[in-house]
Amino acid sequence: MSAGPIDPRLLRYASASRWFLLAGGVVGFLQTVTVVAAAWFATALIVGIIDGRSVVQLGTDFAAFAGVVVARAVFIWLLDVLAVRGAARVKSQLRMRVVAAIAKLGPAWLADRNSARVTTTVSQGLDALDGYFAKYLPQLILTAIATPVLLLVLLTQDLATAIIIIVTLPLIPLFMVLIGWATQAVQKKQWAALNRLASGFLDVVDGLSTLKIFGRQHRQVERIEGVTEDYRSRTMAVLRISFVSGFVLELAGSLSVAVVAVSIGLRLVDGTLALTVGLFVLLLTPEAYLPLRQVGLQFHAAADGVAASEEVFGILDAAALTAAAASRARPLATGATLAVDDLGVRYGDRTVIDGLSVRLEPGVVTAIAGPSGAGKSSLVGAILGFVPFSGTVSYGGAALTPAEARELVAWSGQRPSLMAGTVAENIALGADVVDEQIVREAMRFAAAELVDPAQVLGVNGSGLSGGQAQRVSLARAFYRAIAQSCPVLILDEPSSALDRATEAELILGLERFAATGVAVVVVSHRAALLDAADSVIELRPRVAVAS
Incomplete structure (x- = not known):
C-alpha cells in the first residue's frame, strides 16, 4: 500500500475497510477523551492527597477516576474487536473479488503468471492483513485523532510543554521514514523468497512421479533446503530491523518525554508553574507520543499484508480495466455470423x-x-x-x-x-x-x-x-x-x-x-x-x- 498510509484502493475494493475506519475513528475519539479525563482525575487525586484531603473528600474523584479507567479499557477492547472483525471481512471481500477477477481475466492471463505465487498471495498473503488491521491501523487512527486532540489540550494548559512536543514530535516520523525504507527493501526480498519457496515446493510435488521414475527425487532435497534457508535468513533480517527500529523509536520518545519532565520540574521548583497544571501536563505528555511511536513499531506487523495487497490490487486493477471495456459493450444482433x-x-x-x-x-x-x-x-x-x-x-x-x-x-x-x-x-x-x-x-x-x-x-x-x-x-x-x-x-x-x-x-x-x-x-x-x-x-x- 505504497500510496500513503492507507491505499485508496483498499477503500475502493473492500467496503468493510470504510466502515472500520469510521467506527474506529469514533471509538478512537472516545478513547482519547478517557485519556484526558484519566489524567485530569489522577491529577486531582494526587494533588488532593498532597493537600491533606480526607478519603471521603476524595471519594468522588476516585470514583470518577475508576470509571474513566474502566471506560478506557472498554474502548481499547472495542477497538481490538473492530480490528479483528474488520480484518476478517476485508480479507473475505478481497478474496472473493480477486477470485472473480482471475476468472474474468481468463486462463491466458493466469498462464503468464506463477500459480504458486498467485495462490500464496490470495491465501497466506491476505492472512497477513490481520497484523495490518489489528495492530497498525488502530494506532494510525489514534495518531490521526489522539495526537491533535492532546496537543490542543496541552496548548491550553502549558504553552512551553506544547512547543517542546511540537518540536520533538516530528523526530519520530523522520525515524519512521528511514526505518520504513530499510524495512521495505528487506520485506520485498522476504516476500520474493517466500514465493520462491512456494513455487519450488509446488514444482517438486507436481514432478515427483517423474523424479522418482528417473531416481532424481533426492536431489531436490538440497534445492528445497536452500530456498528454505534463504527465506529463514530474510525473515531474520526483517526481525533485526524490527527490533532495532523499536529501540530507536522508544529512545526518541523517552528522550522527548524526559525533556518535558525536566522542563516541568525546573518550573515547579522556581514556582512559575502550578503543581496541578504540571502534573496534568506530565501525565498527558507520554500519551501524545504513544500513538505515533506505536505506528512505527507496528509497521513491521503490517509489512507482509502490505506486500501481498500490492499484488492483489494489481490483479483487481487489471480486472477493472476489463470490466470497463465490457461495460462499453454494444448491443449486438442475434442469429448473426x-x-x-x-x-x-x-x-x-x-x-x-x-x-x-x-x-x-x-x-x-x-x-x-x-x-x-x-x-x-x-x-x-x-x-x-x-x-x-x-x-x-x-x-x-x-x-x-x-x-x-x-x-x-x-x-x-x-x-x-x-x-x-x-x-x-x-x-x-x-x-x-x-x-x-x-x-x-x-x-x-x-x-x-x-x-x-x-x-x-x-x-x-x-x-x-x-x-x-x-x-x-x-x-x-x-x-x-x-x-x-x-x-x-x-x-x-x-x-x-x-x-x-x-x-x-x-x-x-x-x-x-x-x-x-x-x-x-x-x-x-x-x-x-x-x-x-x-x-x-x-x-x-x-x-x-x-x-
Missing part, C-alpha cells in the same frame, strides 16, 4: 497462426481439427480474448472487444474444473439461482441424463468418473448458452473421455442444439465428431484449409 479475419497468433518468436479467416455460422456444427501445435486452442483463445492476437473478431459485421466476445460465447475447456458441491451447482456455476429446468435440459444436450443433479461432489469434483465429469462440464457450457442466450457454443475436445455410445448421444445433442440457431464449434481429433460436423476447419502450422 461470428467472423475471424486475418487472425495471427504469436508466442514470442514462434508464429502459431498466420492470416487465418473463418466463419462460424448460426445453426451449423463446425469442427476444428489439426495436429497438435497447429493452433486449435490458440484460435479458441483468440476468439475468447484469452491470448493476444492480430486481426479482427466480429459478430454481425461489428468488431468485438475481448470482453464483448466472451459475453457471446459459452465455452467448455479440456479439463472439467469441477468443485465441491452438487452436480447442479457445478452446472449452474456463476448463476445467482440454480434453474433446475435448465439444468435438466443442459444435461440432456450433454448426454449426462444418468448423472444425478443432486449428487454431492467432493474437492475437485471427486465422486464422478472421468467421462461423467466431462459431461457435467459440457452441461455447464450448455446451461450458460441457454440461460444467457449465447449465440456461440465452443467445446474443446468434448468427447475425449467418452465411449462411442455416449459420444454418439453427445453428437445428437450438439445437432439438436445447433438446430436452435446457435453456432456450435467443436475442437476435436475424434473421427465421429469430424464426420458429423457440417463444416470442418483443418489447421496446420501457419496454414488453414476450410472444407
Whole structure:
C-alpha cells in the first residue's frame, strides 16, 4: 500500500475497510477523551492527597477516576474487536473479488503468471492483513485523532510543554521514514523468497512421479533446503530491523518525554508553574507520543499484508480495466455470423497462426481439427480474448472487444474444473439461482441424463468418473448458452473421455442444439465428431484449409 498510509484502493475494493475506519475513528475519539479525563482525575487525586484531603473528600474523584479507567479499557477492547472483525471481512471481500477477477481475466492471463505465487498471495498473503488491521491501523487512527486532540489540550494548559512536543514530535516520523525504507527493501526480498519457496515446493510435488521414475527425487532435497534457508535468513533480517527500529523509536520518545519532565520540574521548583497544571501536563505528555511511536513499531506487523495487497490490487486493477471495456459493450444482433479475419497468433518468436479467416455460422456444427501445435486452442483463445492476437473478431459485421466476445460465447475447456458441491451447482456455476429446468435440459444436450443433479461432489469434483465429469462440464457450457442466450457454443475436445455410445448421444445433442440457431464449434481429433460436423476447419502450422 505504497500510496500513503492507507491505499485508496483498499477503500475502493473492500467496503468493510470504510466502515472500520469510521467506527474506529469514533471509538478512537472516545478513547482519547478517557485519556484526558484519566489524567485530569489522577491529577486531582494526587494533588488532593498532597493537600491533606480526607478519603471521603476524595471519594468522588476516585470514583470518577475508576470509571474513566474502566471506560478506557472498554474502548481499547472495542477497538481490538473492530480490528479483528474488520480484518476478517476485508480479507473475505478481497478474496472473493480477486477470485472473480482471475476468472474474468481468463486462463491466458493466469498462464503468464506463477500459480504458486498467485495462490500464496490470495491465501497466506491476505492472512497477513490481520497484523495490518489489528495492530497498525488502530494506532494510525489514534495518531490521526489522539495526537491533535492532546496537543490542543496541552496548548491550553502549558504553552512551553506544547512547543517542546511540537518540536520533538516530528523526530519520530523522520525515524519512521528511514526505518520504513530499510524495512521495505528487506520485506520485498522476504516476500520474493517466500514465493520462491512456494513455487519450488509446488514444482517438486507436481514432478515427483517423474523424479522418482528417473531416481532424481533426492536431489531436490538440497534445492528445497536452500530456498528454505534463504527465506529463514530474510525473515531474520526483517526481525533485526524490527527490533532495532523499536529501540530507536522508544529512545526518541523517552528522550522527548524526559525533556518535558525536566522542563516541568525546573518550573515547579522556581514556582512559575502550578503543581496541578504540571502534573496534568506530565501525565498527558507520554500519551501524545504513544500513538505515533506505536505506528512505527507496528509497521513491521503490517509489512507482509502490505506486500501481498500490492499484488492483489494489481490483479483487481487489471480486472477493472476489463470490466470497463465490457461495460462499453454494444448491443449486438442475434442469429448473426461470428467472423475471424486475418487472425495471427504469436508466442514470442514462434508464429502459431498466420492470416487465418473463418466463419462460424448460426445453426451449423463446425469442427476444428489439426495436429497438435497447429493452433486449435490458440484460435479458441483468440476468439475468447484469452491470448493476444492480430486481426479482427466480429459478430454481425461489428468488431468485438475481448470482453464483448466472451459475453457471446459459452465455452467448455479440456479439463472439467469441477468443485465441491452438487452436480447442479457445478452446472449452474456463476448463476445467482440454480434453474433446475435448465439444468435438466443442459444435461440432456450433454448426454449426462444418468448423472444425478443432486449428487454431492467432493474437492475437485471427486465422486464422478472421468467421462461423467466431462459431461457435467459440457452441461455447464450448455446451461450458460441457454440461460444467457449465447449465440456461440465452443467445446474443446468434448468427447475425449467418452465411449462411442455416449459420444454418439453427445453428437445428437450438439445437432439438436445447433438446430436452435446457435453456432456450435467443436475442437476435436475424434473421427465421429469430424464426420458429423457440417463444416470442418483443418489447421496446420501457419496454414488453414476450410472444407
